Every structure is written in C-alpha cells, then in structure tokens.
Amino acid sequence: MSRSPSPPPQASTPRPAADAHGSIARTRAAIDRKSVRPARWFIGGCWTFAAASVAFLAALRLAPLNFWPATLLGYGPRWVFVLPWVVLFAVSAAFKGGRGLVPLSIAGVLLFPILGICIPWRPLLDRAEGRPTLRVLTCNITGSALDRAAFTRLVEETAPDLILMQECYDVDPTPLLPGPGWNHARSAPELMVASRLPLRLVDRIDLRRERRGGSAAEFEIDWNGRAIRVVDVHAASLRKGFDALIRRDPDAMTAFMSIAMIHREEAEHARRWIARGDGPLIVAGDFNAASDNPTFRAVWGDLEDAYAVAGWGLGSTYSTRMMRIRIDHILTGPGWRARRAWVGPNVRSQHYPLLADLEWVGESDR
Numbered sequence: 001m002s003r004s005p006s007p008p009p010q011a012s013t014p015r016p017a018a019d020a021h022g023s024i025a026r027t028r029a030a031i032d033r034k035s036v037r038p039a040r041w042f043i044g045g046c047w048t049f050a051a052a053s054v055a056f057l058a059a060l061r062l063a064p065l066n067f068w069p070a071t072l073l074g075y076g077p078r079w080v081f082v083l084p085w086v087v088l089f090a091v092s093a094a095f096k097g098g099r100g101l102v103p104l105s106i107a108g109v110l111l112f113p114i115l116g117i118c119i120p121w122r123p124l125l126d127r128a129e130g131r132p133t134l135r136v137l138t139c140n141i142t143g144s145a146l147d148r149a150a151f152t153r154l155v156e157e158t159a160p161d162l163i164l165m166q167e168c169y170d171v172d173p174t175p176l177l178p179g180p181g182w183n184h185a186r187s188a189p190e191l192m193v194a195s196r197l198p199l200r201l202v203d204r205i206d207l208r209r210e211r212r213g214g215s216a217a218e219f220e221i222d223w224n225g226r227a228i229r230v231v232d233v234h235a236a237s238l239r240k241g242f243d244a245l246i247r248r249d250p251d252a253m254t255a256f257m258s259i260a261m262i263h264r265e266e267a268e269h270a271r272r273w274i275a276r277g278d279g280p281l282i283v284a285g286d287f288n289a290a291s292d293n294p295t296f297r298a299v300w301g302d303l304e305d306a307y308a309v310a311g312w313g314l315g316s317t318y319s320t321r322m323m324r325i326r327i328d329h330i331l332t333g334p335g336w337r338a339r340r341a342w343v344g345p346n347v348r349s350q351h352y353p354l355l356a357d358l359e360w361v362g363e364s365d366r
Contacts, residue, residue: 039095042091042095043100043103045088046092046100046103046104046107047100047103049084049085049103049107050103050104050106050107050110053106053107053110053111054110056073056081056114057110057113057114060073060074060292060293060294061113061292063294064294067294068256068257068260070294071260071294071295072256074289074290074292074293074294075238075242075323075325076323077322077323078114078115079115079323079324081107081111081114082115085107085108088100088104089101089104089108092104113292115314116292116314116315116325116326117313118308118311118312118313118315120309120310120312120340120341122309122310122337122338122339123310123339123340131359131360131361132359132360133339133358133359134161134223134228134357135158135159135160135161135355135356135358136160136161136164136282136355136356136357136358137155137162137163137164137344137353137354137355138163138165138166138232138284138285138286138328138329138330138353138354138355139151139163139164139165139166139328139344139347139349139351139352139353139354140166140167140234140285140286140328140349140350140351141165141166141167141168141171141347141349141351142350142351144170145348145350146171146347146349147348147349148175150347151176151353152175152176152178154344154345154347154353155176155177155178156178156179158344158355160355161197161223162193162195162197162221162230162282163193163194163195164191164192164193164232164285165191165194165232166191166232166233166234166285166286167190167234167286168190168192169189169190171192173186176194177194181196182194182196183196183197183198183199184199185199185200185201185219187204187215187217190215190234191204191215192232193217193219193232195221197221197222197223198221198222199219199220200219200220201218202218202219202220202229204216204217204218205217205269205270205273214233214234214235214236214266214270214288215234216231216232216233216273216274216285217231217232218230218231218232218274218277219231224360226280226360227279228280228281228282229277229279229280229282230282230284231274231281231283231284232285233284233285233286233287234285234286235266235267235270235285235286235287235288235289236262236263236266236288237288238259238260238263238288240255240259241255241257241259244256260295263288263289263295264295264299267287267289267295267296267299267300268299270299271299271300280335280336280360281303281332282331282332282333282336282358283300283330283331283332284328284329284330284331284354285328285329286327286328286351287300287328287329288327289327290325290326291305291308291329300329300331303331303332303333304332304336305329305330305331306329306330306338306341306356307326307341307354307356309338310338310339310340311340311341311342312342314326315341315342315343315354316343316352317343317351317352317353318350318351318352319352326354327351328351328352328354329354330354330355330356330358332358335360335362335363336359336360336361337358337359337360338357338358339357339358339359340356340357341354341355341356341357342354342355342356343355
C-alpha cells in the first residue's frame with residue numbers, strides 16, 4: 001500500500017509592518033501616560049512658585065502700614081527665592097517644549113524687585129551732563145569697630161563733598177578726614193557731618209527723650225551759593241525684636257510688634273520734624289529699613305532714593321550670615337537728580353558706606 005506524501009510545511013506568514021508600528025505607538029503612549037502626572041505636578045509647582053513670588057512682593061509693596069508680617073518678611077533672607085528658581089528653570093529647559101517656562105519667566109522677572117536689584121535707569125536714559133554735582137557719603141561707622149585707615153583711604157579716593165556719619169560715639173573726626181580744610185559739626189552724642197563746604201548745625205531731635213531709639217539732626221551747607229538742608233538720620237533698630245524671635249522667647253512676637261511700632265512712630269515723628277522747613281533737602285543715614293519696608297514706603301516714599309534710580313545691583317549696606325540688605329539710604333527732595341550711586345568697600349563697620357553724586361536741576365525740572 002503506497003503511503004501518500006505528506007504536505008509540504010507551510011512558511012510562517014510575516015507580521016505586517018503596520019502591527020510593528022502599532023506596538024511601538026502603544027508603548028510610547030503607555031510611557032507618555034506614565035509621565036503625564038509628574039509633568040503636571042512639575043508645571044503646578046512652577047505656577048505655585050510664581051504665585052508665591054507674587055504674594056511675597058505684594059505683601060511688601062501693598063501691605064498696610066500696620067501689617068507687621070510684611071515688616072518681618074522684609075528682613076528675611078530673600079536669596080531663598082533664587083535656588084528653587086534655578087533648579088526649576090534648569091529642569092524646565094530640559095523638557096521638550098520647555099514646560100513651565102511661562103510661570104518661571106514671570107517669577108524670574110519678579111526676582112529683581114524681590115531681591116532689591118536696581119538698574120540705573122536715569123543715567124541710562126538721560127546722559128545730559130555739565131551741571132555741577134554734589135558727592136555725598138553716608139556710613140554708620142559703629143564707633144570703635146571702624147577701620148579708621150580704610151575709612152580715611154575711602155574719603156581720600158572718592159573725595160566726597162559731604163559726609164554723614166552715625167554711631168560715631170567718642171570718635172575724633174580729625175584723623176578720619178585727610179588733608180586740611182574740613183569743617184565738621186556734631187549732634188551729640190552720635191551724629192556727625194563733615195564737609196569742606198561752609199557747614200553749621202541747625203537743629204537736632206533726640207528721639208530717645210520720647211522713649212524711642214533713634215535720633216536725627218539737621219545741618220546746613222553752602223553749595224554754589226545755595227543753602228542746602230542736610231538731615232542725618234539714625235533710626236531705631238529692630239534687632240532686639242529679631243533676637244527675641246530667634247531665642248523663641250514666650251513673648252517674642254509681642255516684643256517684635258512693639259519695637260516695630262516704635263520704629264514706625266519714630267519715623268513719622270522725624271518726618272514731621274523735617275517737614276517744618278523748606279529749601280533743597282538731602283536726608284541720609286541708617287534708616288534700619290529696606291526701601292520696600294512698609295514704614296519706609298509710607299514715611300519716606302515721597303523723597304527720591306538715589307540708589308534706586310542711579311545704582312547697579314543689590315546695593316547691600318548691611319549683611320549677616322543669612323541676609324544682605326540695603327538699610328542705609330541717600331534720599332533727596334524736589335530739585336535733585338541722582339547721577340550715580342554705589343556702595344563703598346568694607347571699612348570694618350557693620351555697615352558698608354553708601355555714596356551718590358547729586359546734581360541740582362531745580363524744583364520744576366526733576
């Protein structure tokens with residue numbers, strides 16, 4: 001019996017290319033679904049960071065005068081906003097399409113006012129020169145802590161026309177001022193002004209007599225045939241309030257609020273005292289408050305901050321391990337225009353010197 005031949009083996013049918021592409025697409029879709037949630041969380045975090053930046057700036061700039069948390073925030077370390085922004089921006093740039101760049105760009109712009117970074121917009125926009133300038137230097141010299149040789153060298157190199165000093169207890173100004181021809185006047189016990197221009201003490205107000213912590217004195221100089229009112233200010237410090245918070249004293253918040261109120265009342269009292277006079281006005285010194293401090297904005301905001309319009313960068317005049325902040329200011333009344341402002345070198349005081357070049361343009365052309 002003959003055996004029937006077995007059928008030849010059938011070749012396997014190849015899978016269409018479309019199935020292979022579909023499998024790849026399904027795999028990619030699964031991966032994309034797994035990455036959707038982290039991406040959403042990341043974008044949400046970027047918007048949260050932008051919202052926190054807006055809230056912080058609004059608390060500083062829009063808070064009412066008696067809103068003490070804004071005062072507390074203003075003295076905190078603001079560099080904490082920089083690190084998360086750098087990390088989030090780097091991660092966002094690594095994403096395809098730059099996810100989160102919009103909120104991070106908003107937050108990046110807000111870092112300038114949050115950190116207090118200044119751009120000298122006036123000298124950049126107005127390059128007109130030719131008017132005589134008055135160079136002003138202010139520094140809280142902190143008495144015995146001062147490196148007197150460094151301060152003298154600073155005066156010699158910068159040649160200021162007017163020097164305002166605070167906390168100059170028992171300091172003889174003569175060795176600090178290089179060369180002859182300096183006039184100086186002291187408002188006991190801590191304020192002193194020096195100039196090569198004619199100078200006299202007009203009046204002073206010791207706020208300590210009213211159980212406050214600061215003082216101010218008005219001087220007058222004769223510059224280009226014009227009598228210039230010069231007010232040297234040393235405002236009350238909030239340090240005791242911060243020390244109580246750091247120690248976590250039971251009544252720390254009450255102590256801080258009390259000192260903050262003293263600081264505000266003192267500033268208002270000093271401002272009313274200054275407003276009694278008229279004429280070209282320069283107010284400078286240690287205000288113990290940043291320019292976005294609610295008290296500073298409310299009391300001194302009508303005067304022009306020389307560094308804010310003519311300085312580069314942070315302009316920090318006081319620093320600790322946790323923060324750098326500008327609490328020393330040179331302010332001017334109507335008629336003055338700041339051409340340049342900068343922070344001087346370390347003179348071993350707790351404060352850095354602040355300098356500004358001011359020109360008189362007249363009260364109708366500011």
